[in-house]
Amino acid sequence: MNEVINTLLSHRSFRSYENKPVDENQLNEIIKAVQAAPNWTNGQNTTIIAIKDPERKKRFAELCGNQKHIEEAAVFLVFCADFYRTYIASQMEGTEMGALEDIDTLIVGSTDVGIALGTAVTAAESFGLGTVPIGGIRRNAKEVIKELSLPPYVIPVSGLCIGHPAKDPGHKPRLPKEAVYHEETYHRELQPILEKYNETYSAYLSDRSSNQRNSTWTEHVAKFFSKSYYDGIPEMLDQQKFPGGKS
Known part of the structure; x- marks a missing residue:
């Protein structure tokens, strides 16, 4: 396997970081990556806002549900779906942004952020840095918008901690390939696969010395999405x- 595949397969989420800054040249390369x-129709509808100030990292840790690793990380990146530049382009060209009335625009923005986030994770890990995405950036979304001074047509979608790992959490077992990869059509008979994966997932949790949860994977996701x-x-x-939105 090549280095890129090795990096991807070595991924794990880090929630503990050393008190050490990320090299600015490395951060610049991550942003360049x-x-x-790729992004939809070269609209480039993603914006990243870096939070480095310790007090502001503390504030965002609170807004995201008291996630201490946001404070510990050298830098906290907020990934936004951004159509404000599109709005300015429309103003410059004298056109209306009719697409902003279509729910597909929300899908486009979220997809572009997802691609950008995954790229940033891989780029950071190629430097030996640790990362963990933070969906909790949406927990208090309006306050996050105020903290970041986001204009209309921009929403926070995900955060990303980047720093020097302090503790290796190990690999979390993923679903077997046959649960996520289908050929030609969707294969719906998934229950036997999930039942087997439940055993793997429960064994993983029980083997972790720091674990405070005891459940199967299906119990976990069913409760989360209830x-x-x-x-x-x-x-x-x-x-x-x-x-x-509601209107």
Whole structure:
């Protein structure tokens, strides 16, 4: 295997970091890699905001649900779906942004952020740095928007901690290939595969000395997705003039 594949297969999420800054040249290369990533119709609808100030990292840790690793990370990146540049381009060209009324625009922005985030993770790990994505950036989305001074047509989608790992958490077992890779059509008979994976997942949890959970994978995801996780998302989308809000 080549180095890129080795980096991808070695991925794990780090939630503990050394008190050591990330080299600015490396951070610059990470951002350059993100900018080189594919995006819809070259709209380049992703913006990254870096949080380095210790007090501001502490504030974002609180907003994201008291996630201490945001404070510990050398840099916390906030990935935003950004159509404000598109708005300016429309103003310059004297056109309306009719697409902002279509829910597909929200899908486009979120997809572009996902590609950008994955690219940043791989780029950071190629330097031996540790990362962990932070979906909790949407927990208090309106306050995050205020903290970042986000204009209309921009929403926070995900955060990303980057730093020098302090502790290796080990690999978390993934679903078997046959659960996620299908050929020609979707194969719906997944229950036997998930039952077997439950055994693997439970064994992984029981072998971790720091683990405080004891469940199967299906129990975990069923509970997590049994209700809406973050309040106020439709209102936030309305505020930022995105489709998918309450209006």
